[in-house]
Every structure is written in C-alpha cells, then in structure tokens.
Amino acid sequence: MLRDYSRLNTFSKVLRNNAEVYSNIPCIREKEYGIWQTSTWKEFYHQAQILALGLRDKGLKRGDKISIIGDNRPNLYITIAAAQLIGAVPVPCYQDSVAEELQYILEHAEVKIVVVENQEQVDKVLEILDRLPKLKIIFYDDPRGLEKYKNKEIASLKSIFDVQAVDLSWVDSEIEKTSEDEISVMLYTSGTTGRPKGVLLSYKNIISVTSQACEIEKTSINDEVVAYLPMAWVGDFIFCVAQSYLSGFCINCPESRDTLTTDLREIGPTYYFAPPRVWEGMLTQLMVRMQDATKLKLWIFNYFMFVAKKWGNDILDKKSVSIWGRCLYSLGYLFVYGPLKNNLGLTRVRMAYTAGEAMGPDTFLFYRSLGINLKVLYGQTEATVFVSLHRDSDVDPNTVGPAFPGVEIKIVDDEVLYRGTGVFKGYYKNDEATKETIDSKGWVKTGDAGVIDKNGHLKIIDRAKDVGKLNSGKMFAPKYIENKLKFCGIIKEVVAFGDKKDFVCCFINIDLEAVASWAERNNVAYSGYIDLASQDQVYDLIAKEILNVNKDLSKDSELFESQIKRFLILHKELDADDGELTRTNKVRRGLISERYGKLVEAMYKNDKTCFIETEVTFEDGRKGKISADLKIKDMETFDLEGVAA
Amino acid sequence: MKKQNEKNKYSQLMDIKNVNLSFGGLKALIDVDLQINTGEILAIIGPNGAGKSSMLNVISGIYIPQKGIVKWKGQIRKKIAPHNIARMGIARTFQNIALFRGMSALDNILTGRNILMKRNMFLEMLYLGPSKNQEIEHRKKVEEIIDFLEIQSIRKTPVSRLPYGLQKRVELGRALALEPELLLLDEPMAGMNVEEKEDMCRFVLDVNEQFGTTIVLIEHDMGVVMDISDRVAVLDYGIKIADGTPDEVRSEQKVIDAYLGAG
Numbered sequence: 001m002l003r004d005y006s007r008l009n010t011f012s013k014v015l016r017n018n019a020e021v022y023s024n025i026p027c028i029r030e031k032e033y034g035i036w037q038t039s040t041w042k043e044f045y046h047q048a049q050i051l052a053l054g055l056r057d058k059g060l061k062r063g064d065k066i067s068i069i070g071d072n073r074p075n076l077y078i079t080i081a082a083a084q085l086i087g088a089v090p091v092p093c094y095q096d097s098v099a100e101e102l103q104y105i106l107e108h109a110e111v112k113i114v115v116v117e118n119q120e121q122v123d124k125v126l127e128i129l130d131r132l133p134k135l136k137i138i139f140y141d142d143p144r145g146l147e148k149y150k151n152k153e154i155a156s157l158k159s160i161f162d163v164q165a166v167d168l169s170w171v172d173s174e175i176e177k178t179s180e181d182e183i184s185v186m187l188y189t190s191g192t193t194g195r196p197k198g199v200l201l202s203y204k205n206i207i208s209v210t211s212q213a214c215e216i217e218k219t220s221i222n223d224e225v226v227a228y229l230p231m232a233w234v235g236d237f238i239f240c241v242a243q244s245y246l247s248g249f250c251i252n253c254p255e256s257r258d259t260l261t262t263d264l265r266e267i268g269p270t271y272y273f274a275p276p277r278v279w280e281g282m283l284t285q286l287m288v289r290m291q292d293a294t295k296l297k298l299w300i301f302n303y304f305m306f307v308a309k310k311w312g313n314d315i316l317d318k319k320s321v322s323i324w325g326r327c328l329y330s331l332g333y334l335f336v337y338g339p340l341k342n343n344l345g346l347t348r349v350r351m352a353y354t355a356g357e358a359m360g361p362d363t364f365l366f367y368r369s370l371g372i373n374l375k376v377l378y379g380q381t382e383a384t385v386f387v388s389l390h391r392d393s394d395v396d397p398n399t400v401g402p403a404f405p406g407v408e409i410k411i412v413d414d415e416v417l418y419r420g421t422g423v424f425k426g427y428y429k430n431d432e433a434t435k436e437t438i439d440s441k442g443w444v445k446t447g448d449a450g451v452i453d454k455n456g457h458l459k460i461i462d463r464a465k466d467v468g469k470l471n472s473g474k475m476f477a478p479k480y481i482e483n484k485l486k487f488c489g490i491i492k493e494v495v496a497f498g499d500k501k502d503f504v505c506c507f508i509n510i511d512l513e514a515v516a517s518w519a520e521r522n523n524v525a526y527s528g529y530i531d532l533a534s535q536d537q538v539y540d541l542i543a544k545e546i547l548n549v550n551k552d553l554s555k556d557s558e559l560f561e562s563q564i565k566r567f568l569i570l571h572k573e574l575d576a577d578d579g580e581l582t583r584t585n586k587v588r589r590g591l592i593s594e595r596y597g598k599l600v601e602a603m604y605k606n607d608k609t610c611f612i613e614t615e616v617t618f619e620d621g622r623k624g625k626i627s628a629d630l631k632i633k634d635m636e637t638f639d640l641e642g643v644a645a
Numbered sequence: 646m647k648k649q650n651e652k653n654k655y656s657q658l659m660d661i662k663n664v665n666l667s668f669g670g671l672k673a674l675i676d677v678d679l680q681i682n683t684g685e686i687l688a689i690i691g692p693n694g695a696g697k698s699s700m701l702n703v704i705s706g707i708y709i710p711q712k713g714i715v716k717w718k719g720q721i722r723k724k725i726a727p728h729n730i731a732r733m734g735i736a737r738t739f740q741n742i743a744l745f746r747g748m749s750a751l752d753n754i755l756t757g758r759n760i761l762m763k764r765n766m767f768l769e770m771l772y773l774g775p776s777k778n779q780e781i782e783h784r785k786k787v788e789e790i791i792d793f794l795e796i797q798s799i800r801k802t803p804v805s806r807l808p809y810g811l812q813k814r815v816e817l818g819r820a821l822a823l824e825p826e827l828l829l830l831d832e833p834m835a836g837m838n839v840e841e842k843e844d845m846c847r848f849v850l851d852v853n854e855q856f857g858t859t860i861v862l863i864e865h866d867m868g869v870v871m872d873i874s875d876r877v878a879v880l881d882y883g884i885k886i887a888d889g890t891p892d893e894v895r896s897e898q899k900v901i902d903a904y905l906g907a908g
Binding site: 032033034035144145147148255256258259262 | 784788793851854
C-alpha cells in the first residue's frame with residue numbers, strides 16, 4: 001500500500017495511522033511463558049500513548065533524550081514509540097556495554113530518563129548514577145530481583161501502564177506538533193577509532209530512505225521479522241522500527257538469547273538480516289554438525305553442495321541452466337537444501353541481507369547456492385544505513401551492489417563518498433567531526449577505499465586507513481585476506497599485519513566450538529581455550545587452512561605477495577569487554593597492534609616463541625591476568641602461478 | 646506465585662528439640678536442637694560424616710529420630726508418609742541428582758506439581774473440561790518457574806543431555822513446582838564451576854526473596870554459605886557445636902577447631 005509520506009512525515013503520525021488502517025493486524029510478538037504473545041498495532045499505539053503521558057509526568061519534554069538499554073523487548077520498542085510521540089529523542093545503547101561505556105554515552109547525550117530491561121542493567125546504571133547529574137529516573141521492564149531495591153530513582157514500567165482512565169488527547173496534539181526535520185533517533189557509532197559519536201537522524205532522513213527500501217523489496221504486512229540484533233545498531237532501528245512502521249509487518253522478539261535458533265524456526269521470518277559474523281557462525285555450526293554425520297549422509301551432503309555450488313546461484317538469479325543441472329538441483333533441494341533451510345529457520349526467507357562488515361565471497365555464495373536470496377547491503381549509520389544494495393538477479397559476491405535509489409556515489413582518492421536524502425544531520429555536540437565528515441556540498445566521507453566496476457557496482461576494498469603497502473610496493477588489504485581465512489570455520493577471527501613490512505603475518509583466534517569438536521573426534525585432550533589454542537596439532541590444522549589460502553592468493557598477481565609467512569594463535573579470544581572489538585564485533589586494529597605489539601615484533605624478528613601477559617575483563621567488570629608462551633609458526637608460500645612476472 | 650509470608654503465622658516454622666538418631670551402634674545425631682525460622686536461609690555445615698544429611702532427613706521426615714520431638718508449625722509431628730511430607734509444603738533437592746533422565750526439563754518440573762493435581766483419571770484421559778483447565782493452570786505455573794530459572798532454551802531437552810549445572814537447576818525447578826513453604830537443598834552447588842555457583846546463589850536468594858520460601862541448605866563451599874545464609878548451624882560428629890549468624894559462627898573457636906582439626 002502506498003501512503004502519502006508528505007503527510008505522514010514523522011513516525012508518530014505513521015504510528016497513529018497504522019493504529020487505524022492496520023488496527024487488528026499483529027504489530028509485535030514476544031515469546032513469553034512458552035507462548036507467542038501478540039500485540040496489534042492498535043494495542044501497541046495505545047500502550048505507547050499511555051507511556052508517553054507517563055514519561056511527560058516524569059519531566060520528559062520535547063527534544064529531551066531518553067535512553068533504552070536491553071535486549072529486544074516489546075516494552076523497549078514501545079518506549080521508543082512513546083518518546084517519539086512527544087518529540088523526545090530515543091538513544092538506544094548496547095546492552096553488553098560495561099558501566100564506563102554507558103556513562104560516556106549517557107553523559108554525552110545528557111540523558112534524562114533511562115528505560116532498561118532488567119536488574120542487570122539497573123545495577124549498571126546505579127553504579128554510575130552519581131556521575132550523571134542530569135539523569136532523573138530509571139525505569140525497568142522486568143521486576144525480577146528488584147523488589148528489595150530502595151533507591152528512589154528506580155521505578156517499574158508497569159507502574160505507568162497500570163494507570164487507569166487517562167486523557168490521551170494531549171498526545172494527539174503533540175503528534176501534530178512534530179515535524180519531519182526533528183531528530184527521530186540518536187545512535188552512537190560503534191567507534192572503531194576513538195570515542196563513540198552520536199549520529200543524529202531526522203524523520204525525513206529515515207522515512208525517505210526506508211520508504212525506498214520498502215518499495216524495492218515490496219515489503220508488506222505479510223512479512224515477518226525476528227528482532228534479535230542489538231537495539232543500538234542502526235540496522236535494528238531501520239528494519240524493526242522504521243520498516244515495520246511503514247509496511248505494517250510484525251516483528252518478533254525471541255524468548256531469550258539462548259532460544260534464538262528455536263524461535264527463528266517457529267517464526268520462519270520472510271525477511272532476515274544479519275552481520276557476517278552470524279552467517280559465518282551458522283555455517284561453522286553446520287559444518288561441525290555434519291562432521292558427526294554418518295559417512296553416507298556426509299557424502300550426500302558434499303555431493304549436493306557441489307551441485308549447489310555449480311548451479312544454485314544461477315538458478316536463483318533466474319539465468320538459463322541446463323535441464324540436467326535443474327534436475328540435480330531439485331533432487332538436492334529435496335534431500336539437502338530444503339531440510340537444511342528448515343533447520344536454520346530460513347525456509348520462508350524472501351530476502352536476506354548481510355551488512356555491517358565485509359563478508360567473504362565463499363560464505364556468501366554458500367547461502368545463495370542454497371536458494372537463500374542473500375544480498376549485501378553497504379551502509380553506515382551516517383547514511384541512515386543505505387548506501388548501496390544488491391538488487392534481485394543482479395548480485396555479485398565481490399561487490400556491494402549498485403547505489404541505492406536517491407544516493408550518489410563517487411570515488412575521490414580511492415575513498416568512497418556519497419550523498420543523498422539519508423545523510424545525517426550531524427554528530428551530537430561535535431561540529432568538528434561533522435565538518436570533517438560532510439563537505440559543503442553534502443558529500444559524506446565513508447573512510448572506505450573502493451572502486452566502481454563496469455556494471456556500476458560499488459566494490460569495497462577495505463577501510464581506507466587499513467589499506468597499506470608492503471615494502472615491495474604492493475597493496476596490502478588486510479580485510480580481504482582475513483575474510484578468506486575465516487571461511488574455513490575453525491578460524492573465528494584474524495588480524496593480519498603487513499603495512500610497511502616485508503611480508504604478511506597474522507594473529508588467529510580459533511573457533512572454540514569447531515576446534516573442540518575436531519579435538520573430540522581426534523582424541524586430542526585439552527583443558528580449555530588457552531590449552532587448545534597452544535597445541536601443535538591445532539597449529540597444524542590452522543596451517544593447513546592457511547596453506548590453502550596462500551595457494552589461492554598465489555594465483556592473483558596483485559595479491560601473491562600477501563601470502564601469509566608466519567602466524568600465531570592468540571591465547572585469548574578477542575573480546576569487546578577488553579576493547580579489542582567494538583560492540584558490533586569489529587576488530588579494533590590500532591588497539592590490538594598496540595596491546596600485542598610485542599607479538600607483532602616477535603613475528604617479524606623470526607622468534608620461535610614469545611611470552612605475553614594480558615589483562616582481561618570479566619563479565620562482571622572484574623579484571624584478571626592471563627599469560628602464555630605463544631608459538632609462532634612459519635608457513636610455506638608459493639610462487640606466482642600462471643602469470644608472467 | 647504469591648508471596649507466602651502472609652500464610653505463615655508462625656515465626657518458627659520448625660522446632661527440633663533434643664533429637665537423637667542412631668543407626669545400630671552409630672550415633673548420627675546426639676541431642677541436637679534446631680529452630681527453623683520462617684523466611685530465613687539456614688545453612689547446615691560441618692565436616693564429612695557430621696550428620697548434615699541425617700539432619701536434613703529428620704527435617705523432611707524421612708528419618709524418625711529415636712528420641713526427641715519435631716514440631717512443625719507448633720504441632721508435634723508424628724510419623725509421616727513421604728507424599729504427605731510434600732503436601733505439608735516441604736520440598737527438597739538431592740545431593741545426587743534424582744530426575745527422570747529420559748523426560749524433558751518441562752515434564753520433570755511438571756511432575757513436581759503432581760501432588761497439587763486433583764486427579765480424575767477418566768476426565769484426564771479425555772482431556773475434558775476441568776481437567777483441561779487444570780492442565781493449563783499447571784503448565785502456566787511451570788512456565789513461570791522456567792522463566793524464573795531462565796531455562797527456556799532447554800524446556801524440551803531430555804535432562805540426560807543437559808550439563809550438570811543445568812540438571813541441578815531443573816531439580817530446583819521441580820522442587821519449586823510444589824510451591825513449598827520449606828525448601829531443603831542438599832549440596833546445591835556441589836560439583837559446579839564458579840559461574841554456575843554464582844547463578845545458583847542468585848536463584849536461591851531470589852526464591853527466598855520473591856516467594857518468601859524458607860530455605861535450609863547443606864553446603865561445603867564456605868564462601869557461598871557465608872554470603873547467602875542468614876544463619877548457620879554447625880554439626881560435628883552428630884553434635885551441634887555452633888548456631889548463629891555467619892559472622893558469629895566464623896569466630897567461634899569450636900568451629901575453627903572442628904574444621905582445622907585442633908587437638
């Protein structure tokens with residue numbers, strides 16, 4: 001249904017309209033007590049109105065900031081809606097953030113009210129409360145364990161919802177006052193470098209871009225989405241709030257983080273988005289489980305995966321495929337792909353996105369060959385997500401697709417620049433950074449190095465500042481090498497070094513689940529992560545994978561010098577709690593090469609081992625130390641193949 | 646689940662006086678006095694063979710002491726059949742997990758409600774009227790417990806496939822399904838790693854806080870005991886050598902001797 005977004009130009013107006021036109025259509029579901037509990041648009045709107053009044057009574061005014069911290073829960077989505085009804089600005093935060101990270105954001109954003117999910121989050125906010133003079137009250141959703149808290153700053157959301165007979169006409173008048181240029185939401189960037197910055201997005205930004213996206217994908221009330229990504233990520237805001245509002249589809253909140261797989265299967269989403277890490281994780285789990293299958297099953301799986309690799313992608317792209325290929329593929333669908341998709345909960349998926357980071361082409365093609373319409377979305381919080389997007393039957397795994405409608409892309413000094421209606425209003429209280437990012441003509445710097453290919457697709461090479469040169473003068477793009485390595489499943493994270501060096505070295509994080517399963521099958525005894533990571537057999541296992549990658553790289557005249565010469569397996573997993581990853585799980589290169597500088601040095605000094613001691617932060621914020629003697633392994637490299645030097 | 650504080654008119658839930666228990670020539674408990682106050686968390690500690698489990702069995706009514714009296718809510722308790730113990734509002738977990746291994750976590754917890762089901766086999770078989778409503782009511786309670794113990798992801802998993810820590814949690818769930826007034830936990834944290842222990846501690850405290858359940862537990866981990874108990878009773882060779890707040894007990898010379906083995 002096409003709606004007039006010049007009239008419905010803010011979310012509060014869209015929501016009010018939804019409550020009329022979609023009144024009894026499911027809006028949000030939550031699995032509680034083992035049953036999916038559904039709210040309709042009408043109920044959702046009603047709840048939001050009541051909460052809006054409650055927030056007003058607690059002193060929340062137009063333009064004030066209200067923070068939301070927790071897993072995806074209906075009441076937190078209602079809070080976003082309620083804040084927007086009265087023109088306040090929601091500021092979702094990452095629920096895993098430690099207290100200090102929260103403090104920075106709550107302080108910087110001058111948050112007045114915080115709405116959190118449960119006791120865990122209440123504890124965190126209480127810990128920093130005395131440093132946040134502007135913060136007036138903390139509302140919580142789940143009262144569990146909070147009964148004995150005596151703090152006067154905390155109150156339950158239920159106390160607001162329990163209010164009987166309220167006059168909602170005031171909310172109506174507030175809705176009329178909102179305008180499209182007002183700030184709809186403030187999202188903090190994950191900050192691969194430096195402090196997080198608050199990105200201001202207006203209603204106009206979001207509605208103009210999101211309505212285009214709905215148009216391209218033809219989303220409707222019949223779609224189903226599972227809301228499981230952090231609410232502080234722009235992706236969740238666009239898919240689960242904006243697109244849901246504009247198309248009227250229902251979003252489904254899983255029961256808990258552990259039940260996600262089951263819940264996914266029960267809902268069978270038609271629209272699925274995940275960062276590469278989730279796709280990679282699913283693939284790893286699948287491969288691990290296949291290793292336990294009987295020989296016959298494994299053979300059938302391998303054979304049909306070969307069939308899928310050969311024809312699957314073409315069939316999905318509706319290209320001409322031989323009858324033989326189609327027959328085999330149909331058979332494969334019956335035996336392997338169908339059950340597999342069912343198992344992953346992806347049977348009904350009409351469109352799937354990967355976004356947030358680069359994904360290895362092999363992983364990407366694996367899913368497409370199963371008949372899952374996976375596409376790459378390239379975007380940024382600053383662009384209201386969409387910069388470029390693959391279109392159906394025009395998908396190239398090596399690119400991130402053509403520009404999104406209404407977005408112009410240009411390349412200046414290898415760096416990708418864009419402009420369009422989605423371009424953000426600026427960073428909150430940081431004009432300097434805003435000026436650095438947006439130029440006077442509205443072009444925004446992405447910080448990514450890229451090229452536009454002959455089909456008009458944008459191809460991202462790497463973060464511009466990460467792309468370096470080897471001493472031989474050849475380009476060194478770490479992400480590309482890392483993604484190639486990550487495809488094998490037993491490697492969870494890689495950090496490659498090579499800029500201004502003679503050759504390439506890397507740190508490896510093994511995937512505990514995959515390697516543990518391997519160890520079990522091969523009778524390798526181990527006591528824990530550190531022990532497993534340091535075993536010679538594991539080193540050999542990783543070396544085998546690296547050798548394959550080296551072989552692949554040796555075929556490329558541009559990249560053959562990027563073959564990995566030496567590597568080591570880190571004694572701990574890179575962790576966001578230690579600041580090594582961002583909250584969206586991107587590697588913080590600068591910090592890692594600084595913290596593990598000793599190891600990098602050792603790798604280039606030809607040492608065989610290196611001793612390292614690192615500080616780790618436990619989940620409850622306590623700190624501890626772990627140390628290990630790490631082995632460094634040399635790798636065989638190949639000469640350039642088939643290309644005249 | 647409603648708070649049970651209001652139900653308990655007695656400040657002392659159980660009063661045990663002068664209890665003696667022996668197996669043949671072996672004296673397990675000698676003249677032990679113990680009061681269990683409503684709403685408290687009481688820990689019973691002591692070296693191996695001190696009589697802790699015997700004490701727990703006396704409380705639950707499995708063992709009948711040869712001498713002494715056990716008063717439950719002010720009334721002298723006579724010999725009692727096991728299913729009536731449950732009916733009185735006493736539930737327990739075991740040192741060695743005692744679950745139905747082939748059944749799912751949900752079904753295991755549901756068995757805990759067996760005593761509360763008003764059975765009519767015929768109606769149950771047809772799943773009609775009142776029995777259907779009753780089933781829904783019980784399932785609802787069980788789901789509340791599952792939510793409380795955060796075991797949604799293993800709801801339908803057979804318990805034999807669960808790791809030890811989770812099995813312990815399911816067992817606690819089954820005991821809670823009875824909606825007990827007095828909950829007896831026999832070494833709830835034995836064999837757990839630090840994280841599992843911390844989780845379990847939280848659940849024990851939450852049960853006590855949210856449902857007002859009185860809890861008696863046997864535990865070896867002194868850290869846990871001192872952290873979560875309101876009161877600690879120490880047994881040594883069948884004799885109660887101390888009884889008081891964790892701080893009082895910690896500084897008691899007899900306790901130190903019993904644990905450090907002073908001559």
